[in-house]
Amino acid sequence: MLQVLDDCDRAQKQLKTSDDIEQVKEGVTLVFNKLRAVLQARGLKAMETIGQDFNPDLHEAITEIPAPSDALKGKVVDEVEKGYYLSDKIIRHAKVVVGK
Numbered sequence: 001m002l003q004v005l006d007d008c009d010r011a012q013k014q015l016k017t018s019d020d021i022e023q024v025k026e027g028v029t030l031v032f033n034k035l036r037a038v039l040q041a042r043g044l045k046a047m048e049t050i051g052q053d054f055n056p057d058l059h060e061a062i063t064e065i066p067a068p069s070d071a072l073k074g075k076v077v078d079e080v081e082k083g084y085y086l087s088d089k090i091i092r093h094a095k096v097v098v099g100k
Contacts, residue, residue, distance in 0.1 A: 004038055007031045047083035049076045049094045058083060060093045067099030075099055 011027050018024055047058060054061060054074055062080050067073045076096045083094030 001038060004031065004035045007034060043085075043087040045085045047085065047094050049079050049083065049096055052076050054096070054098045058090065058093060059096045059098075061098045062095050064098045064100040072099040 008031055011024075011031050014027055015024060049059060051072075052075060054076055059076060065077065067075070067077065075098070076094075077099045078097035079094060080097065081095040082092075083090065084092045
């Protein structure tokens with residue numbers, strides 16, 4: 001994690017001195033990708049929710065909306081907040097919108 005923190009510090013310095021927005025976006029994206037890679041290497045995995053059957057063991061339903069199609073009734077149609085596993089254990093339930 002310290003490598004990612006170092007990258008964040010460098011990116012913060014670059015934000016103060018650069019007027020090239022594309023260069024800044026590219027740098028920030030690289031830091032985000034590195035953070036995700038470090039977390040994944042330590043067992044973090046995001047839940048796949050969109051289009052899945054609603055499962056109260058995995059998902060927290062924030063609201064229900066009319067399903068855009070009959071095939072999406074009882075399924076997750078939107079994700080408000082990602083859910084995560086750490087070494088196959090749920091560490092955060094996904095907050096989702098369910099079709100009714």
